Amino acid sequence: RLRLVLEYMPDEELMLELEKERGKGRDDFPVRAMWNSILAGVVFEHKSIESLIRELSRNGQLRFMCGFKSNKDVPKAYVYTRFFKKLFKKEEMINDIFNKLVNELEELLxxxxxxxxxxxxxxxxxxxxxNKNKKEDGRRxxxxxxxxxxxxxxxxxxxxxxxxxxxxxxxxxxxxxxxxxxxxxxxxxxxxxxxxxxxxxxxxxxxxxxxxxxxxxxxxxxxxxxxxxxxxxxxxxxxxxxxxxxxRNMWKDNDETRQLMEYENVVYNYKGCVSCVCMETGIQREMSVGGFESDRKDHGTLKKLCPAKQYGIECKYMDKCQVKQGIRIDISQDQRVFCPIDRASYKWTRQYxxxxxxxxxxxxxxxxxxxxxxxxxxxxxxxxxxxxxxCVMLAMALGRTKENQADKMRSLVGSV
CATH class of the missing domain: 3.30.420.10 (Ribonuclease H-like superfamily/Ribonuclease H)
Structure with missing residues (x-):
């Protein structure tokens, strides 16, 4: 797993910048080795730097992969503290690494x-x-x-x-x-x-x-x-x-339904469920979903169909009903309630x-x-x-995909 992350993490610019800042100073703890060990701490789920240091001291293979030659070269906790302070100033560069990984996955998947x-x-x-004490000292x-x-x-x-x-x-x-x-x-x-x-x-x-x-x-x-x-x-x-x-129900009144504009016998609730009302019997029936027409009006219309026609229901007001041929609802009336994917449809439930x-x-x-x-x-x-x-999550997904292990791209614990 660590090999995948180290190999596919696009961190060259960050490493060059950190090495440039170090210049001709002491190189007791190489930048690349420090960075690799931090990535290893994420991959192998070390909750603290002390836990990572103990593992590096014990595990020779891990030291070798990170770039530390021997047990004596494992950094102390204060070294990681100083290194993280440098990383704090490189937040934009880490965000750039994240964006590069997103771009690669966009092309690949x-x-x-x-x-x-x-x-x-x-x-x-x-x-x-x-804390009442607002003095910054790293402990609060x-x-x-x-x-x-x-x-x-x-x-x-x-x-x-x-x-x-x-x-x-x-x-x-x-x-x-x-x-x-x-x-x-x-x-x-x-x-x-x-x-x-x-x-x-x-x-x-x-x-x-x-x-x-x-x-x-x-x-x-x-x-x-x-x-x-x-x-x-x-x-x-x-x-x-x-x-x-x-x-959410944002209606201030206690009404369960409101009348839809332009139609005397069509009502809707705050969840976007549209119903027609028989003017003779007063029976309210939910209208059938007819789809979305994006090319109508400014931002599209929802189409609703007569439930009596769609489901073969007897309606005594059918002959006089003005909505028997269906209706179109301009979603601009209220785009919270009326959405391009009808809230009353199975598709909305499936997408949600x-x-x-x-x-x-x-x-x-x-x-x-x-x-x-x-x-x-x-x-x-x-x-x-x-x-x-x-970044580790994306780099691992990228590595598994490129190495024909796409079925394991979300696996963070399985071996390669």
């Missing part, structure tokens, strides 16, 4: 980037909370703050439930390819940062760094935390990406399940990369650690 998913992941700091976390996530739902018996989760630390925002379960963009912020605002920024950045990927993207899935009219408009109106985002891809990537970061139990303080170190971990 068919359909990479077509279906995307986005989510925010809570990462607790090693510190337990804010002055960058982290408190984040809160609220979850609500309904039990099978109809009773409502809610859950509040809070943590002190940071938030990792991830956009992943939901087919291959690989990251295409990331950002680390304080825990309290808005997921929606960060989504806007990340999509703009992705359009700038990977324009070809954005052009071929078709769908982006997200949970209801990203339910925002401006995000819907940015995705579909500006980038032709169909948003599949769970919706792809959102779990980002949750699986988050789980791998916790379990295989040690972010569930770590020793990280400070946003600079958190950004570098997250960036390196995601």
């Amino acid at each position: 068919p359909g990479f980037g077509r279906n995307l998913a986005i989510d925010g992941k809570a990462i607790s700091s090693l510190s337990c909370g804010e 976390d002055l960058d982290a703050n408190w984040g809160v996530k609220k979850y609500k739902g309904v039990n099978k018996d109809g009773s409502a439930w809610s859950k509040v989760v809070s943590w002190f630390g940071y938030k990792l925002h991830l956009i992943v390819d939901s087919d291959y379960e690989l990251p295409v963009a990331f950002e680390v912020t304080k825990a309290s940062s808005s997921e929606v605002k960060q989504a806007h920024t990340m999509i703009d950045d992705l359009k700038e760094t990977h324009p070809e990927l954005i052009e071929k993207s078709e769908v982006l899935t997200a949970d209801r935390g990203y339910d925002d009219i401006k995000l819907h408009e940015k995705l579909w109106n500006e980038n032709d990406i169909k948003p599949v985002i769970d919706i 399940k792809d959102r779990t891809a980002v949750e699986r990537v988050n789980s791998r970061l916790d379990v295989s990369f040690g972010f569930e139990n770590h020793y990280i303080r400070g946003i600079k170190k958190m950004k570098i650690k997250c960036g390196i971990a995601l």
